Amino acid sequence: MDHRGSWSHRIAVLLGASVVLVTTLVQPGPAAADCAAWCQGSSIPRRDSVYPAHSMPGVDAWHYGLSLRWAPAQHRLHGDETLTFRAARGTRVVRLALGGRMRVSSAQLDGRPVRVSHAKQVLVVHHAVRAGSMHALRIRYAGTLPQAPPLALQRNAVGMYRTRTGDVFTNDEPVGAFHWYAVNDQPSDKAFYDFRLSVPAPQVGVANGRLVARHRVRGQEITRFHLDAPASSYLTTVEFGRYRQTRRPAVHGVPVTLWTPRGDRRALHRARYLPAALRWVERRLGAYPFGSLSVIVVKGYDSGMENQTLVTVGDTAYDTAKDTLVHEVAHQWYGDLVTPRDWRDVWMNEGMATLLQYDWLGQRHHTTLTDVLGQEVPRAQAGWDAFGPPGDYDRYVFAADNVYFPPALMWDQLRRHVGGQAFWSMVRDWPGLATHAGGNATRSAYLSWIRSRLDVPPHFFHDWLLGRHMPAVPGVDGRRTVPRAVVQRNWL
DSSP: OOHHHHTTEEHHHHHHOOOOOOOOOOOOOOOTTOHHHHGGGOOOOOOOSSSGGGOOTTEEEEEEEEEEEEETTTTEEEEEEEEEEEESSOBSSEEEEOOTTOEEEEEEETTEEOOEEEETTEEEEOOOBOTTOEEEEEEEEEEEOOBOOOGGGGGGOOEEEEOTTSOEEEEOTTTTGGGTSOBOOSTTOOEEEEEEEEEETTOEEEESSEEEEEEEETTEEEEEEEEEEEEOGGGOOEEEEOEEEEEEEEETTEEEEEEEETTOHHHHHHHTTHHHHHHHHHHHHOSOOSSOEEEEEETTOOOEEOOTTEEEEESSTTTTOHHHHHHHHHTTTBTTTBEESSGGGTHHHHHHHHHHHHHHHHHHTTSOHHHHHHTTHHHHHHHHHHHOOTTSOOTTEETOGGGTHHHHHHHHHHHHHHOHHHHHHHHHHGGGOTTTTTSEEOHHHHHHHHHHHSOOOTTHHHHHHHOSSOOOOTTOOOOOOSOHHHHHHHOO
């Protein structure tokens, strides 16, 4: 997530927001026991320590089949979902998170009708399951999408929204996916996804993954997307709007696609930097880990989000800036490929993406990483003082300055201590470890692995992640070596 767009995701607002959905026909999901297709989506789900309300650790989701039809004239979204899951424990009922204003019209478990109840943003399926058993749950649901708040207030908004022009966008970090489909909305439970999207032409639906089909039937533009690597729910997204699809030359075999508002040449021009951003990040982190990469520029949206394989940015100079794209592309490794098991460790995502962004800025403006990042020491200190250390932040203010700049400064201090070659080798190797690539990692596993590779000073990580005050940053005097306009354009 980009910093400005996440700055005031206040959880008090997040927990009170709700979005509504509706019904459509969906193709049947995979066989419930089809491990050959979906067992890589097996996870060890857990209740989140920071935002527990929407995590449902009894469900290990393997695959979500989501068919969504947007009716802009009625402000209605029609949804039909098939969830293939493993019962992580034996229970008398199955629970999923589902937005409180949604209305479920029917439900089937393993092809048979099943009774459900729905209250306080929890969908309860009244059927006992045995630990380890596999099931397919199909639900149809209905509702009206709320209008997106003004741009200045969007940083408080999560879920799915419609714009005044009839477009739709989502913003799901940290917990917002449950507003538009039934889900275990916690980052430790990764799953595969298939989307079938229908909307009146000339609008088109766009989602994560590779576009596998697009055709028009009786005025409806129908698209299908397949996400071929497990993803956390906060990294899923769907947009409906009048978008132009532009295919760019593949980068090392990876298809690159731009989705921009029709007729908006400025947005198209800015989005064209995506392939170059990918090439630059690959030089630091190695081969891109997924089968495709796209960016969508959304009018009426003010943020940037690293949705897996589909970076979403607003139609502003800040959101589409080159270093913003570098930041979001870096998240495809740090955050998407390897995801923290719990929201207390969002710093694992944002600190490294910020470091790489400022590394790019330093190279772009022919100065050092330390000098360009050092300009943000006052901001880092202020964020720490206001919202706590990055490893134990104020849960009511999600993703403020304290989880971006202090961890980035921490990494730079470690780089200066151990040397660039050893440090960047560590940064490159971590996302590709077979033990967690495509899955989740804990803080203890991450830091223990780093200590096994590098000469880390005693108490270094504790002081930078949990200390009462931010450590001093030696060798940084705060002088600006990058023009103020460059940094202020991107970090307001």
